[in-house]
Amino acid sequence: MNRRELLAFASALGLAPSLASAQDADPAAAARDAWLYALPLIEMATTRARVLSAPGAAINVLRHDRELTDHTKRWVTTPNNDTLYSSAFVDLTQGAVILTIPATGTRYYSVAVMDMFTNNNVVLGLRTVGGQGGTFTLVGPGQAATGMNPTRIATSYAWVLIRTLVNDDADLPAAHAVQDGFSLKGPEAGAPPVFAARDAAPAAYFAAARQLLAADPAPPTDLRILRRTASFLGAGPFDAAAAAKGVETARMIPILAKGRQTFINGWSYPRANMGDYGQDYLYRAIVAVQGLGALPTAEALYMKAAGDDGTGLYKGDGLYRLTLPKDLPIDSFWSLSMYEATADGQFFFTDNPIKRYAIGDRTKGLKRNTDGTLDIWIGRTDPGGERSANWLPAPKAGPFSLTLRTYLPRAELLGGQFRFAPIKKA
Structure with missing residues (x-):
């Protein structure tokens, strides 16, 4: 062409x-x-082959990541550093698979069950189930919808991806206990080719x-x-x-597509059909490369920053600033994540001296302004002074991108009545 x-x-x-x-x-x-x-x-x-290649991994078996994702983990593009992942690929050809969700209280969690076309057939979490948990029967195509809370999945193979919020390192044991309460029970099945x-x-x-x-x-x-x-x-x-x-x-x-996004005040907002694409095959393909496993907008909004020239990439060596208001229109948590860009269009966390891959509402030691607003300082080197507490390190070299996540966004954010301020050069 x-x-x-x-x-x-x-x-x-x-x-x-x-x-x-x-x-x-x-x-x-x-x-x-x-x-x-x-x-x-x-x-x-x-992704299924990569997941199943891990020691002890098998179809219909849930595996838990016990540590937050960092720069060494590159199994899926644009990961978050806020939640622990639990993951399994299920095979419904031999019968239903039983999913058990524990009581989580007020802790954020979500269980996304995606078909092989990357549509979220269901997201079970605080927004839809609440903190009491429950038992759900995952049922494949053509199977009778029996069992407790039968949940129809569009394809015989599916990806169960669980996110469990972690507040800080001290919270990890409690988050692990919640993870241990999730379970899958289904027929034994061999790995697909x-x-x-x-x-x-x-x-x-x-x-x-x-x-x-x-x-x-x-x-x-x-x-x-x-x-x-x-x-x-x-x-x-x-x-x-x-x-x-x-x-x-x-x-x-x-x-x-990376260079043709529409930015509103410096941010690219997802389409309303994110995570459940219908016949929008083009958007579905782009998200599969740039953000496989993305949640629907009702669960989370992912906003990508415009970058230096509207391509979504930053290349400068100077300092950048994002100012956030005192209160955000969300019912759960937020974070701003830093990614280094790869040549094939994927994004992963970058190594840095303070091991900070994202800044969010649970980051300890952040310094707010007298009016309650928050300045986040973004750059390749420590900005020094009081700004150091709010520093999000960029890669030592090469292009990088920034993604702002808001979980359980309210109507004003979903509907566009609220917009974030742009990231500016300091």
Whole structure:
């Protein structure tokens, strides 16, 4: 695809709800759309293989991370440093899986159950269940909805991702006790095969996509795009030349998307369909690369800062400042996370001398202004003096990005009546 064609497609990134276009009859365009459509399945399968490669890991077995994520953990892009993760991939082909949630009191938690297309089929947490816990029966396609609190999952394989809030290091034992109360009980199942990853050659990528779709079929609402892309996701015939051209373009889309976000007062706010995408296949593909496992907006809002030039990246060596009001319109917690940017469009925590990867409402020692507002100082070097208490370290070199998380946002934040102030150069 030439530059003109690429820019024309990129201009639709924030507009078109699906990948359908006037180029329906173009085999390369079909390959492009097929690659993007299948990308969430590929990313989920890659994550599943990574999770199951850990010692002691198995299907239908919940594993707990006992430490907060830091710069050494790179199993999923844009992680948080606020919650402990508990994770399992479940196989519902052999029968239902029983999920038990303990009583958590007022501690924030969420249990997101995502299908293989990365949609949050259900989020069980303080917002939906409360702090009393309960037992839930995860039921796969075509299975009878029996058992306690039957919960329908759209695909036979699914990802259970649990977040348990940690206040500080002293709170870790109590958070571990809550984690230990979560459990999964289901039939024994073998690990599924390992599939080609995002960077695979087109033929291998599409072969993996076809296998994944066979294991976890798409919903009927996707029939149109599956018919248009049958040469690559269906029975064929496979057009190798069109696949090469289309995939080359498709791989650029998540990268282009980073530079085409809409920023309001210095922040990019997620779409209302974050985490439950419907036919918005393009947005779904972009989030799969840039924020796999994202929660729906009712549960959490993730805002990305505009960066130096509206690309979402900061490259300067100077000091930046974010000022937050005394009170935020949220019912749980907030944090500002620092990430170093990788060449393939992913974001991970960066090593720093004070081991601070995020600043939030639970960060000890923060110094507020006399009016209750909070200045956060962002830079590669310690700003010194009283500013040191509120310093969020940036990487020693290279581009970085900032994500502001707000959990259980109130209506004024969800509806746009409240907006954050921009990050400014100090």
